[in-house]
Amino acid sequence: MNELVGMYFSPWTERARWALDYHKVPYKYVEYTTLLGQPLLRLRAGKPFGKVSVPLLITPNERVNDSFEIAVYSDQMSEQEPLVPPAHFAEIKNWTESAELALYSARLRATRRIQASSEALADRLPGYTPNLLRKAFVPMAYIATGYILRKYQLEDDDDEKLLKNMDEFFDKANNALSGRRFVFENLSFADIVIATAMQAITPVEDKYIYLGLPSRKCMCEPALEMKYSSLIKWRDSVYEQYR
Numbered sequence: 639m640n641e642l643v644g645m646y647f648s649p650w651t652e653r654a655r656w657a658l659d660y661h662k663v664p665y666k667y668v669e670y671t672t673l674l675g676q677p678l679l680r681l682r683a684g685k686p687f688g689k690v691s692v693p694l695l696i697t698p699n700e701r702v703n704d705s706f707e708i709a710v711y712s713d714q715m716s717e718q719e720p721l722v723p724p725a726h727f728a729e730i731k732n733w734t735e736s737a738e739l740a741l742y743s744a745r746l747r748a749t750r751r752i753q754a755s756s757e758a759l760a761d762r763l764p765g766y767t768p769n770l771l772r773k774a775f776v777p778m779a780y781i782a783t784g785y786i787l788r789k790y791q792l793e794d795d796d797d798e799k800l801l802k803n804m805d806e807f808f809d810k811a812n813n814a815l816s817g818r819r820f821v822f823e824n825l826s827f828a829d830i831v832i833a834t835a836m837q838a839i840t841p842v843e844d845k846y847i848y849l850g851l852p853s854r855k856c857m858c859e860p861a862l863e864m865k866y867s868s869l870i871k872w873r874d875s876v877y878e879q880y881r
């Protein structure tokens with residue numbers, strides 16, 4: 639059986655799960671815990687050194703360690719219309735690349751807010767942490783968020799600049815989708831990249847990705863929420879119909 643290692647709240651993981659689910663590729667989902675889970679992740683990724691990240695798809699024949707590659711793999715496993723049609727391959731790859739700076743920026747802004755809130759830190763502890771111990775384990779979550787801030791730092795990480803990076807990507811997405819249902823003629827991975835990136839402005843309903851209230855608050859960007867309200871509506875309807 640395939641296994642997908644991921645982090646439930648991460649847009650990269652959500653993209654990969656969406657592509658696999660869309661094509662009905664079976665897999666067992668395994669939640670990854672930053673830092674604590676790293677030795678095992680390295681082993682499973684076959685990468686003893688350098689950066690390791692999730693999502694990681696482990697199939698009987700290969701390890702696919704990138705959300706775009708997982709979408710391409712899912713297409714190959716299915717007879718359905720592809721999410722990365724050959725005619726739009728380069729453009730879709732380009733969408734994933736341009737989302738990267740926005741998502742890196744969003745991660746820094748949200749992680750800083752999480753680090754400043756003991757409630758949000760307690761919320762981010764692994765699901766198996768007993769409720770009674772959550773408060774006591776907050777320092778561990780603090781260390782893990784510090785690790786994420788260092789691992790994914792950007793050269794210019796001024797809060798305003800980070801917000802600008804996000805704004806630029808969502809502006810591009812908004813223009814591409816204005817008056818359209820999809821970026822291309824049918825649902826593609828470009829739509830999935832944009833819809834899942836919206837998690838950085840206002841998270842999708844809990845029935846799709848469950849978040850505790852403190853985490854949800856840290857993941858909202860009120861200024862962008864107002865500006866991109868039509869994109870949020872679009873995201874919600876794409877989720878309703880295709881997720």
Ligand SMILES: N[C@@H](CCC(=O)N[C@@H](CS)C(=O)NCC(=O)O)C(=O)O
Nearest residue numbers: 648650672673691692693704705706
């Ligand atoms: N290009 C990769 C990016 C994946 C990525 O940034 N993963 C982050 C998600 S927050 C991660 O693994 N974070 C946990 C860690 O590094 O420990 C993809 O598209 O799959």
